[in-house]
Amino acid sequence: MEFRLLGAVSVATEVGVLPLGPAKRRSLLAALLLRPNHPVPVDRLTAALWDHEPPLRSRGVIQGHVSRLRVLLATADAEMFGVELLTQGTAYVLRMPESLLDAHRFEELVTLARGQRAPADAVAMYQEALSLWQGPALTGAYPSQPLQAAAQALEELRLASVESLAGAWSRMGEHARAAAVLRAEAGAHPLRESLSAALMRALQRAGRRTEALDWFHRTRRLLADELGVDPGKELADAYAMALRGTDESEQEDGGRDAGRGPVGARAAVTVTSPAPSPAAV
Template identity: 70%
Template structure:
């Protein structure tokens, strides 16, 4: 038994995948899986399951969903996997091995990739991490504040991981592959400057300076038209690197003086203008893992 959050919320068994029920029950399971082995209060669950004011008898409705979810897990032998939905006063806790949750495995692999010394090992771990994604995170849940925030956080980490994967490819001299990984996401998230900057540098280093410079101007126009802002530091510095190339030969590998394009740059440069929409999660996973 496993549980999916990186795509449609589902329980994965030997007999196939299945949704735990209607949207509110999916949302209940998602909230418990996001905080495994932690008591999640009734107030927190209520805020996640109802976008507006909850109904008068919301506690009864919530208890009904908990009872049905508990029965569903029992019917599929959850206890054999160390999974049990318990009541902790005015809260509920899903006791389980965290490794059964795809989002936990994804985050763990991303963390491990950051301490690797060899770019090839970084590539291997990030490809495995991105392969965990089956679609936009928390699909099939209520579009409430807590769940939207959780989905956005997971999507930001996915995009930062794509940027880190491209940088690792670049360290291996595979600049064309880095550009291919980045282009899909840059198209889907045109206002995320860290993606555009990384793509520009990858294109330049693969001998496609003209395409790289065109991408800069495309992004600059979008930022002006959509947000009314000028390019930030990451985009401006990447453009400067391209302009400093005195000959048409491919750009040299990144030096310490040039802008980084990994997760740190993604969070810094993309925080103001980065899109966290999850519409391309499945696409990027396929590109990165392919």
């Protein structure tokens, strides 16, 4: 059994993916999976399912979705895997081995990768971690503000891991591979300066100075047009390196990677509940 947040919110079993049903039910499951083995109060679940004032019978709707999830888990023999959806007062808790959750395994692999001395070992672990992603996080859930914030936090962890993977390739002298890893992400996230700077360094080290300079000018124009800002220090330093046509110490990537510290994904993606409006009190 596998619970998935890194792509469509889903539960995979030996006989196929469970039919979770509507977006609200997927959202409820996502909110519980973002805090596995911790009670999630009803007000947090309500915030995850409704952006504005919830319907009068919101608690009954949540209870109905919980009941349906319990039935689905029972049909998949979830208890055999140590999975149980429990009620604790005015909260619900999904008891489960966290190894069954793709987001937990992703975080664990990235943390291990960051501790590797050999770049080849780091590359293998980063690749395994990133292979767990099957699309944008929390796909299919209701796009409430708390769940969107959680999805964005997971995406930030993914992008940071891509940058770290490229840094590990560079420490192996595989600058073309580092550039290939970074180019797709830099194209998809053109305003993320750290990605563009890393791509420029990889291109420069791969002997593709003109491409590095072109990428800088492209990014500079986008920053000016979209945000009205100039390139930051990291991007400016990568540009200066490309202008000089000289390499900086490749140990820089390793130092940056090692200094990130633990990922802390679960803390970053906790679903929080906004303060209740006077009408809701």
